[in-house]
Amino acid sequence: GESVGLHLPTLSVQEGDNSIINCAYSNSASDYFIWYKQESGKGPQFIIDIRSNMDKRQGQRVTVLLNKTVKHLSLQIAATQPGDSAVYFCAENIVGRLAFGKGNQVVVIP
């Protein structure tokens, strides 16, 4: 099928290395942010979230950093695996609806 990642910024990373994906958001009133992973032909899958009163949150192999001063989010993936190859979107929660940023494609090189 068609690739969701067509024409997207692409990060190529060696298997086992760490990946960092960045995202700028627009609304300073947003109180909740989420990172989603989307594989080709599938819907977005929740990875990790963070509230605006935090600046860092860790999950399994993933860490999200929030810098409200410059309205910037990042997702760090430790020890990247082939299964991490996908398009990654950040989203901000605006009164219940999600506003998605432009995606970043991650390609893991075995």
Added chain:
Amino acid sequence: GAGVSQTPSNKVTEKGKYVELRCDPISGHTALYWYRQSLGQGPEFLIYFQGTGAADDSGLPNDRFFAVRPEGSVSTLKIQRTERGDSAVYLCASSSGTSGRSRNEQFFGPGTRLTVL
């Protein structure tokens, strides 16, 4: 357990025709969302239901688009007089939360790929 399901997975139609896209949310989820995703873009919000009522339909692009959720579970997105620009993947998501709550994880279905010829 079962996730969000959407039918059909693919729909090809001709310009000017009417289409219906169906979403079955996770059982017990009161909130349901429709998004549209064009190639290479992130999902774009269309409409949000809390129970049976549309709590926010500000994302619907024009009056050709309409959605219902008559019993507070299954939802149908209806598009009249389809245009080629309507071609996209239509995603449905559901959550157990309510609008305004900070933590409101949305679970997405696989989407319906609509192609208007």
